[in-house]
Amino acid sequence: MKAIVNVGIVVVIIIVATIGIFFSKNLDIDENVNVVSESKQEKIQYVESNNDKLEEEKESDKNNKKVNQNIIKEVTIFISGEVNNPGVVTINSDKRLADAVNKLGGFTQDADLNKINLAMKIEDEKHYIIPKIGENIETSNDDNNLDIKGEENNLVNINEADIKELDSLPGVGEATATKIINHREENGKFKAIEEIKNVNGIGDKKYENIKDMITIK
Structure with missing residues (x-):
């Protein structure tokens, strides 16, 4: 009788141990599933975040291109005086007076380069006169940009x-x-x-x- 009781206790212990192991494995599986699920979610969020950044950068590039197109345009000016081929020239507005003169064949040997600012920005519909050495041409300063003009008293x-x-x-x-x-x-x-x-x-x-x-x- 005593042996039977001992056998029963052993069987109960084995059953309890088996149940404990079973629940422990299930718990690990659930935790692993949760960890994998969280990892996938983080990857999805990371990809979505990068996609948003790429879209923002593309939109920013488009806006910058539009701004540059609006800023840079063609202007037409008249250059006379000591230029090899005086006349009307059309050039991009981001160019300087020196660039416009070069399109007209450059300066003559008599040009007085000390009296003009070759680095000035050009403006549409303006008349620029390249003075001769010893010639006086009045200048005006408009918005810090030197603009050489033939004034009435200089004609x-x-x-x-x-x-x-x-x-x-x-x-x-x-x-x-x-x-x-x-x-x-x-x-x-x-x-x-x-x-x-x-x-x-x-x-x-x-x-x-x-x-x-x-x-x-």
Whole structure:
């Protein structure tokens, strides 16, 4: 009888131990499942976060491109004076005066580079005059950007100018200046600046280069 009781106790212990082991394994499985689940969730959140950042960066790049396109545009300016090919030039607004002059063949040997700011930003529809050595051209400072302009009192009066003043005009040498003086002495004063084309040696091209620099008043 005593042996039977002992056997029963052993069986009970084995059953209890087996149940304990079973629940312990299930608990580990649940914990592992939870850990794996949490790990997957973190990866998903990480990927989603990176995707959001990529989208923000793409949007930022698009906005920067739009801003740059709005800032940089083409402008058209007129450059006369001591330039190899005076005339109208179209160039990007982020360029400087030196860049625009280079598109017109660069400066002449008589250009006075000490009187102009070649690094100035150019503005649409402006007239820039490159002065000759010894020539005085008034300048104005607008928003800290030097803007060279031919002011009314700096225009050459073709009805009164002497040879030296006429010679300061681009493309007009001493010989042509003499012809201008002879023409007005023989035919009277010019009634319009266009009449200077009646002087031998001044054609349409040369007139276009000097028309904004001369006056009859």
